[in-house]
Amino acid sequence: MREFAKQQHWRLAYEFVETVSGSGKKTRQQFDKLMLVASQKQFDVVLFWSL
Numbered sequence: 001m002r003e004f005a006k007q008q009h010w011r012l013a014y015e016f017v018e019t020v021s022g023s024g025k026k027t028r029q030q031f032d033k034l035m036l037v038a039s040q041k042q043f044d045v046v047l048f049w050s051l
Helices: 002-007 029-039
Strands: none
16 A cells, blocks of 8 residues: 555555454544544545455
């Protein structure tokens, strides 16, 4: 994904890595951080490796 962003001439502002499943776990720290900076409009695009 980093290489793809580089090819597009995009600057990676943040990288969030979630190691837990969304099913069953009530708090997901990286997801919460993503939602926080998204609400502050600190980036234009979100790239996902896997949903």
